[in-house]
Amino acid sequence: MADSQTVPHSVALVVGAGGGLGAALVAELSQSHGTVLALGRTTQPAIDFSDEASIASAAAWVAAECQRLQGELRLIVVASGFLHGAAGQPERSWSQLSPDYLQQVFLVNTIGPALLMKHLLPLLPKQGRCVAAFISAKVGSIGDNALGGWYGYRASKAALNQLVKTASIELARRNRQALCVAVHPGTVDTALSQPFSKTGLNVRPPAQAAREILTVLQQLPLDATGQLVDYQGQTLPF
Ligand SMILES: NC(=O)c1ccc[n+]([C@@H]2O[C@H](COP(=O)([O-])OP(=O)(O)OC[C@H]3O[C@@H](n4cnc5c(N)ncnc54)[C@H](OP(=O)(O)O)[C@@H]3O)[C@@H](O)[C@H]2O)c1
Numbered sequence: 319m320a321d322s323q324t325v326p327h328s329v330a331l332v333v334g335a336g337g338g339l340g341a342a343l344v345a346e347l348s349q350s351h352g353t354v355l356a357l358g359r360t361t362q363p364a365i366d367f368s369d370e371a372s373i374a375s376a377a378a379w380v381a382a383e384c385q386r387l388q389g390e391l392r393l394i395v396v397a398s399g400f401l402h403g404a405a406g407q408p409e410r411s412w413s414q415l416s417p418d419y420l421q422q423v424f425l426v427n428t429i430g431p432a433l434l435m436k437h438l439l440p441l442l443p444k445q446g447r448c449v450a451a452f453i454s455a456k457v458g459s460i461g462d463n464a465l466g467g468w469y470g471y472r473a474s475k476a477a478l479n480q481l482v483k484t485a486s487i488e489l490a491r492r493n494r495q496a497l498c499v500a501v502h503p504g505t506v507d508t509a510l511s512q513p514f515s516k517t518g519l520n521v522r523p524p525a526q527a528a529r530e531i532l533t534v535l536q537q538l539p540l541d542a543t544g545q546l547v548d549y550q551g552q553t554l555p556f
Pocket residue numbers: 333334335336337338339340357358359360365366367397398399400426430453454455456502503504505506507508509510511
């Protein structure tokens with residue numbers, strides 16, 4: 319770690335760095351932040367959400383990088399997520415519920431982020447402001463659910479929001495200036511949203527969404543910890 323004469327510089331980490339939003343977050347942070355570490359399924363080390371050892375190894379690499387760079391991990395953004403793919407499509411009706419799809423959507427949207435909390439949150443400094451942000455979705459809001467459908471995705475993001483709230487309480491015991499938040503990015507033009515984009519939605523390019531999200535994370539008051547906030551800084555109902 320840095321000696322007492324040196325102010326450690328701030329290191330940011332993006333998980334899900336190969337995704338549309340994740341890649342834009344890495345690009346934006348590289349310009350505005352300084353040191354950015356990027357992790358995903360194809361990075362070295364690689365993260366596999368079905369293999370906790372890969373997450374533990376990646377966390378050990380992050381800790382070693384911070385030490386080598388004489389920096390402190392001040393920002394974590396988890397931008398991984400799953401809505402559609404080989405395991406299936408979001409359900410329009412309960413008749414379409416499938417174990418394969420439910421397992422995949424919960425693995426990527428809930429279990430992976432939970433294990434990231436376990437291995438990454440202890441790396442945050444015990445003093446000074448730091449932020450752990452988990453990209454969630456407004457459709458995970460139970461209070462906001464007026465349309466139905468998308469059972470698995472909604473439930474996996476609602477569960478993520480509960481994990482964020484719970485972790486925020488534990489994190490505050492270590493550092494009163496640490497925030498743990500769930501973030502709704504709005505509709506972003508990525509592979510995840512493309513099959514579902516329709517007219518009337520405010521679809522934003524990933525670079526714009528990344529800038530907006532990072533601005534919100536920079537400005538969030540400490541009492542926003544544990545909440546679901548959107549890309550404009552508004553708190554959404556759980
Ligand atoms: N796009 C939207 O309109 C929108 C709206 C609301 C919420 N969101 C949320 O925003 C976040 C970013 O999504 P995006 O739009 O950027 O989608 P995306 O382009 O599909 O990126 C999602 C990323 O998640 C990671 N991922 C996917 N499957 C995985 C698996 N099995 N194991 C581990 N990681 C996996 C991948 O990152 P790596 O390739 O680096 O592994 C992937 O590239 C997600 O949490 C999503 O739910 C998006």
